[in-house]
Amino acid sequence: MSMTDFVVNRRVSRSVLVGGIAVGGNAPVVVQSMTNTDTADAEGTAAQIFDLAKAGSELVRITVNTPEAAAQVARIRELLDAKGCNVPIVGDFHYNGHRLLTEYPECAQALAKYRINPGNVGRNKKGEDPFATMIEAACRYGKPVRIGVNWGSLDSDLIVRMMDENAKQAQPKPTSAITREALIVSALQSAERAISLGLPADRIVLSCKVSDVQDLIAVYRDLAKRCDFPLHLGLTEAGMGSKGIVASTAALAVLLQEGIGDTIRVSLTPEPGGDRTQEVIVAQEILQTMGLRAFTPMVTACPGCGRTTSTVFQELAQNIQSHLRWAMPEWRKQYVGVEEMTVAVMGCVVNGPGESKMANIGISLPGTGESPAAPVYVDGEKFVTLRGENIADDFKKIVDDYVARKYSPR
Numbered sequence: 521m522s523m524t525d526f527v528v529n530r531r532v533s534r535s536v537l538v539g540g541i542a543v544g545g546n547a548p549v550v551v552q553s554m555t556n557t558d559t560a561d562a563e564g565t566a567a568q569i570f571d572l573a574k575a576g577s578e579l580v581r582i583t584v585n586t587p588e589a590a591a592q593v594a595r596i597r598e599l600l601d602a603k604g605c606n607v608p609i610v611g612d613f614h615y616n617g618h619r620l621l622t623e624y625p626e627c628a629q630a631l632a633k634y635r636i637n638p639g640n641v642g643r644n645k646k647g648e649d650p651f652a653t654m655i656e657a658a659c660r661y662g663k664p665v666r667i668g669v670n671w672g673s674l675d676s677d678l679i680v681r682m683m684d685e686n687a688k689q690a691q692p693k694p695t696s697a698i699t700r701e702a703l704i705v706s707a708l709q710s711a712e713r714a715i716s717l718g719l720p721a722d723r724i725v726l727s728c729k730v731s732d733v734q735d736l737i738a739v740y741r742d743l744a745k746r747c748d749f750p751l752h753l754g755l756t757e758a759g760m761g762s763k764g765i766v767a768s769t770a771a772l773a774v775l776l777q778e779g780i781g782d783t784i785r786v787s788l789t790p791e792p793g794g795d796r797t798q799e800v801i802v803a804q805e806i807l808q809t810m811g812l813r814a815f816t817p818m819v820t821a822c823p824g825c826g827r828t829t830s831t832v833f834q835e836l837a838q839n840i841q842s843h844l845r846w847a848m849p850e851w852r853k854q855y856v857g858v859e860e861m862t863v864a865v866m867g868c869v870v871n872g873p874g875e876s877k878m879a880n881i882g883i884s885l886p887g888t889g890e891s892p893a894a895p896v897y898v899d900g901e902k903f904v905t906l907r908g909e910n911i912a913d914d915f916k917k918i919v920d921d922y923v924a925r926k927y928s929p930r
Contacts, residue, residue: 539608539632544750559589608632618653855927
């Protein structure tokens, strides 16, 4: 099924511009990620942002939690600009954001968006109104804001009040239902207050993040019905490895299929020393496998069975996938539509020829006991049969030649 065969009816939301990137409205779902470097280390943070952007992150969020971090934000922007990397940077603020935005105006100016958590934005004391101060900074510098509520840091006054009111009812609702409602109320009331303070409605994005799949789906279904702000999706604290990937995919896919969500992040806990860009690749693959966007040619490969005791097709599938990701940045600059190309690497005669014919380019490798030949199919027709020790390199050359011949130059 191609992307043109199936269209999800997207929820209609406002459009918010974040450093030139449209979020919401008719724009495609935007992929974003977040650094895990110390923001005070400008060079290290800029390097990670560059890697995330190169992997396909269209927005990158950074922690701004100390004066030292705030003092380096403008420098980080300069370092990225010097590399020709124009990815918008989002500042993530908790507790002291009002002071940092006030005391470091160059930080406030360099950021493309501010993330405010109403649960811990800071209490009004000594004449301070932290939320109002941050909104005023957003107004002053013309920045959009994500009001990001998280069930791990809900406004304690709000949740206590709502729990007390629920307890007085003749038939109290479950605690989980009140918690979900508190998330939504916090987001909507904060958005209303931001507008009353002068922030235009088309500069507001909302999120209500939880770490449970069913709760996330329930919260966003309800939130989507009650506002037209763009919604940022993400399963917070999703976890490590396959658990984090599966949980995030399960939650986001349901909502995206229902047309809910304008920008997404897959919050994976990396392995020690692991590559932060994995969360970007997973987010892209969720959108692409659902037919919502195309980022890089997709490889179809069989899982293997007793007919494929050789690891040749596994190695070739991995080799081809790596080659496509390596080549894609240059292909994207040179050719129109190449990201929608499909490639099949199959392991035996059972489904190999059929799957290969359905892809733009496919190769059917010999299974155990089959003739040592690998027919290649191009646009549904047999193109050539490969043999010998250089099948992988020969097939990659066929792919490269196909791209240059098939796709129009920019």
